[in-house]
Amino acid sequence: MEVATRFVFGNELLEIAKTNDSFVVCNADTKACGIEAMSELFPNRSYSIGIAEQNLINVASGLAATGFKVFACTFAVFATMRCCEQVRTYICYPKLNVTVVGTHTGLQVGEDGATHAAVEDVAIMGALPNMTIIQPADAVAARSIAHASIGFTGPLYIRLHRNPSPVIYDDSYQFELGKATKILNYGDDVALISTGIMLQKVLDAAGILNAKGIRVRVIDMSTLKPIDEEAVLEAAKATNAIITIEDHSIIGGLGSSVSQLLAEKYPCKVKCIGIPDVFGESGPCEILYTKYNMDTTGIVVAAEKLVAQKNINNRNE
Amino acid sequence: MADFQKLGVHDLKCMSRTIRTDILKMVHAACSGHPGGSLSATDIVTALYFNTLNINPKDPQWEDRDRFILSKGHCCPVLYACLARRGYFEVNELLTLRKYGTKLQGHPDMNKCPGIDMTSGSLGNGIGCAVGIAIAGKVRNKNYKVYVMLGDGECQEGVVWEAAMCAAHHKLKNLIAIVDVNKLQIIDTTEKVMNIEPLADKWRSFGWKVLEMDGHDMVQIVATLDYAKTMEGPVVILAQTVKGKGVSFMEGVAKWHGAAPSNDELARAISEIEGVAE
Numbered sequence: 001m002e003v004a005t006r007f008v009f010g011n012e013l014l015e016i017a018k019t020n021d022s023f024v025v026c027n028a029d030t031k032a033c034g035i036e037a038m039s040e041l042f043p044n045r046s047y048s049i050g051i052a053e054q055n056l057i058n059v060a061s062g063l064a065a066t067g068f069k070v071f072a073c074t075f076a077v078f079a080t081m082r083c084c085e086q087v088r089t090y091i092c093y094p095k096l097n098v099t100v101v102g103t104h105t106g107l108q109v110g111e112d113g114a115t116h117a118a119v120e121d122v123a124i125m126g127a128l129p130n131m132t133i134i135q136p137a138d139a140v141a142a143r144s145i146a147h148a149s150i151g152f153t154g155p156l157y158i159r160l161h162r163n164p165s166p167v168i169y170d171d172s173y174q175f176e177l178g179k180a181t182k183i184l185n186y187g188d189d190v191a192l193i194s195t196g197i198m199l200q201k202v203l204d205a206a207g208i209l210n211a212k213g214i215r216v217r218v219i220d221m222s223t224l225k226p227i228d229e230e231a232v233l234e235a236a237k238a239t240n241a242i243i244t245i246e247d248h249s250i251i252g253g254l255g256s257s258v259s260q261l262l263a264e265k266y267p268c269k270v271k272c273i274g275i276p277d278v279f280g281e282s283g284p285c286e287i288l289y290t291k292y293n294m295d296t297t298g299i300v301v302a303a304e305k306l307v308a309q310k311n312i313n314n315r316n317e
Numbered sequence: 318m319a320d321f322q323k324l325g326v327h328d329l330k331c332m333s334r335t336i337r338t339d340i341l342k343m344v345h346a347a348c349s350g351h352p353g354g355s356l357s358a359t360d361i362v363t364a365l366y367f368n369t370l371n372i373n374p375k376d377p378q379w380e381d382r383d384r385f386i387l388s389k390g391h392c393c394p395v396l397y398a399c400l401a402r403r404g405y406f407e408v409n410e411l412l413t414l415r416k417y418g419t420k421l422q423g424h425p426d427m428n429k430c431p432g433i434d435m436t437s438g439s440l441g442n443g444i445g446c447a448v449g450i451a452i453a454g455k456v457r458n459k460n461y462k463v464y465v466m467l468g469d470g471e472c473q474e475g476v477v478w479e480a481a482m483c484a485a486h487h488k489l490k491n492l493i494a495i496v497d498v499n500k501l502q503i504i505d506t507t508e509k510v511m512n513i514e515p516l517a518d519k520w521r522s523f524g525w526k527v528l529e530m531d532g533h534d535m536v537q538i539v540a541t542l543d544y545a546k547t548m549e550g551p552v553v554i555l556a557q558t559v560k561g562k563g564v565s566f567m568e569g570v571a572k573w574h575g576a577a578p579s580n581d582e583l584a585r586a587i588s589e590i591e592g593v594a595e
Contacts, residue, residue: 024456044456045456047452047487048486049483050479050482050483050486052476052479052482052483054441054442054445054475054476054479055445055448055476055479055480055483057445058442058443058444058445058446058448058449058476058480059445059446059448059449059452059480059483060449061435061445061446061449062435062445062446062447062448062449062450062451062452062453063449063450063452063453064449065427065434065435065446065449065450066380066449066450066453066454066457067380067453068453085439086442086445086476089436089438089439089442090435090436090442090446093426093436094426094427094428094435094436095428
């Protein structure tokens with residue numbers, strides 16, 4: 001079964017709204033995550049701001065200043081860039097209780113092309129002080145994150161996805177802020193740290209690598225900021241070989257955070273898989289993932305190469 | 318607030334002179350800041366804090382209070398001076414403006430300074446925040462009013478008009494915007510830099526009720542603010558003002574947008590302000 005994280009998240013918020021009136025929603029004329037339906041169910045708690053993202057964030061800021069928890073939802077490419085300064089100065093700086101929900105992230109927007117492919121949103125939001133960033137790997141995580149976000153206080157960016165993606169977790173999964181999920185541990189050859197919907201490709205790659213005799217670990221980094229340092233360091237110390245995988249630019253995302261951490265605290269072999277320093281383009285996302293070696297084969301090849309390098313280094317020492 | 322006696326016109330005029338003197342001393346002590354737009358806004362902000370606003374300095378977060386957002390945040394010396402004189406913090410703290418560790422940041426910070434209802438400083442955004450606070454008041458059935466002051470040059474920011482459209486769309490009867498029309502911006506007149514006229518027609522066409530007043534005539538200011546309260550908004554008051562008002566060598570001179578007076582200039586400015594005391 002495949003479900004899009006954005007709809008699961010939005011529908012769960014709608015469910016929560018039926019018994020919890022502590023939050024309100026601001027929309028910018030995008031059918032981003034299904035939460036737009038709240039304007040029919042609870043017209044007093046859902047506000048249409050129109051195609052005006054800067055004002056979307058300013059209005060959210062004002063609402064939050066009166067004590068409301070506010071969700072401001074639209075496509076990530078607009079939510080993080082069109083109104084970047086408003087998010088910075090009117091949400092993050094005053095530490096207001098606004099959750100920016102950015103949907104349609106990464107190369108999943110495929111055919112829409114570069115203008116709509118948010119491949120730098122994490123880098124931009126991550127540079128803002130006081131901002132926390134979360135990304136679910138599947139529908140189960142998205143549902144759990146919907147609940148967690150209600151209880152969260154302060155600036156929060158939630159990164160969601162357009163297309164249906166495989167359900168990976170079972171219902172026992174509980175999102176925990178700042179904690180990575182250690183999904184697989186076949187051994188100490190290499191650790192694959194994934195974020196978001198790339199997880200299924202990473203798990204497929206792990207299976208292939210295991211069959212080839214390469215023992216991998218798989219970690220799902222659902223909180224991108226603050227990153228789970230302990231999980232990264234533990235994996236690095238065990239394997240000395242880390243691969244990050246994300247549907248985002250390799251500049252300023254998971255790969256950068258992990259690299260910075262390891263450069264300071266435990267230098268080891270690192271390979272960052274993601275979108276190189278380029279814009280998106282029109283085309284089916286699977287073709288784009290293959291183009292940038294972000295597909296299962298690309299991950300397998302990168303892991304084999306990194307492990308080989310590590311072994312050469314070990315022999316030379 | 319039961320124990321605060323609203324000031325009448327005569328006392329408001331006296332208070333304006335005190336506030337103007339405070340502003341000049343603050344900017345002088347900081348060696349930087351924005352006296353021109355602070356002085357053009359002084360009479361209006363003084364009237365708000367000492368007559369119009371329903372606020373309680375002992376309880377800055379009182380949820381039923383009227384709100385005031387200084388969208389033209391660089392003119393915060395006037396706001397800080399009014400807050401101090403109204404009792405939100407000690408008057409002697411005014412001279413810490415812009416200094417390390419101060420609650421009086423170069424632009425207003427709602428988490429550092431009591432009485433600041435919204436952080437501001439990057440132009441154009443305060444009115445959108447005011448819209449959010451006004452929507453919250455409406456859906457919670459609160460009686461508070463939300464006041465927001467913009468500069469005329471600030472109206473060149475596109476996001477002002479996103480917010481203007483939004484306020485009318487949501488029928489925000491509790492929102493009152495005041496534009497400090499001092500006709501100058503950093504490098505020259507608004508007319509030369511980017512003409513914003515006809516301003517009244519623009520606001521009207523965005524669905525706002527428009528009032529106009531002389532922003533230095535205290536009788537008009539108090540009467541217009543009182544009248545605006547009775548109207549079903551959103552209401553905008555276009556206040557005709559003079560940048561640098563009250564100091565002859567600053568009036569209408571663009572350079573005083575963001576410059577501190579020297580010792581000599583400060584002394585001359587203060588003697589001019591005190592000289593017009595009735």
